Amino acid sequence: MNDTIVSNQVQIKPKSSSSLLQRVIKNRAIYLMILPGFLFFIIFKYVPMWGLVIAFQDYKPYLGITGSKWVGFDNFQRLFEEPAFFRILANTLILFGMNLLFFFPVPILLALMLNEVRHSGFKRTVQTLVYIPHFMSWVIIVSITFVMLSMDRGIINEMLAAAGYDKINFLLNASWFRPTYILQVIWREAGWGTIIYLAAMAAIDPGLYEAAKMDGAGRLRQIWHITIPSVRGVIIVLLILKIGDVLELGFEQVYLLLNSANREVAEIFDTYVYTAGLKQGQYSFSTAVGFFKSIIGLILVMSANKLAKKAGEDGIY
Structure with missing residues (x-):
C-alpha cells in the first residue's frame, strides 16, 4: 500500500x-x-x-x-541641503494637490455623464472630441495657450479689452501659473481618463438598473447607488497609482511654461534635475534626485494600498 x-x-x-x-x-x-x-x-x-x-x-x-x-550618500545630502529644496518640494506638492483635487474627479464625472447618453452617435462623437487633445504634444498645447493668453492680440485678452477690463499678463504673472497648468492638464487628459471608467461601467449588470427602476429610482439615484459603487474599486486603484506620482508631474509641460517671472512657483523636481543636473553635467546628482522621487512614490503607493486594504478595498496587490 x-x-x-x-x-x-x-x-x-x-x-x-x-x-x-x-x-x-x-x-x-x-x-x-x-x-x-x-x-x-x-x-x-x-x-x-x-x-x-x-x-x-x-x-x-x-x-x-x-x-x-x-x-x-553625499549626493542625497547635497540635495537636502540645497537652499531651493523646500521651495521645489512645496511647488511639486501644491501642483500634485491641485491635480488630485481638480483633475482626478473630472474623468469620473465625464464618464458618468457619457454613460448616461443613450444616443450612440452623439456619444461616440463626444468621446472622439474629448480624446483628441491627449494625442497632442505638450509643445502644441502650450503653443495654443500662448496664442490664447498673449498680451498682444491674445483671444482672452482681446475679450477682456472688449468687455472694458484691463488686459492681464497671464504668462509672466506667477499667480496665474498654477491655474494655467491645471486647466491644461484637464483639457488634455480628462477625456482620455474616461476610457477605464467607461469600460468598468459597461461591465455593470443591466439587471441592477432594471430592478432600481422598478423600485422607483431615478437616474441620479441609479448613478449614486449602482454606478458609483460598481466602479469604486477602479477609482481606488487609479487613486493609489496617482498618489505614487506625487513627485512625477512631468517635465515638458512645466518646462515650457517656466520663465524667470514664475520660477519661484513653477520650478519642480523634474525641471530642477534638468537645469541643475543634466545641463551642467551633474549626472550623479540628477540620479540621486530621481532616486529620491522614486523612493517617495514607492512608499506612498504601499501606504495607500495598505490603507485601502484596511478599508475593505482590493487595492493593487
Missing part, C-alpha cells in the same frame, strides 16, 4: 509540469501578445536600474560606473 502511495506521488509531479507546459502551448497566442510588453519592461525599466548606482558615486562618463569614485 505504501509503495502504491509513493508511486502515485512520483507520478503527480511530471503530470503537473506537463500540464503547465500544455497550458502555455494552448495559450501561446496570449503569451506572444504579452511578450512585447514584457520585453519593454525588462529592457527599458529593469535593466537601467543598474544605473542607479551612480547616485552613490561621483560619476565621470570617461571612467564609467566601475571606475568612478564612490561617495556614498
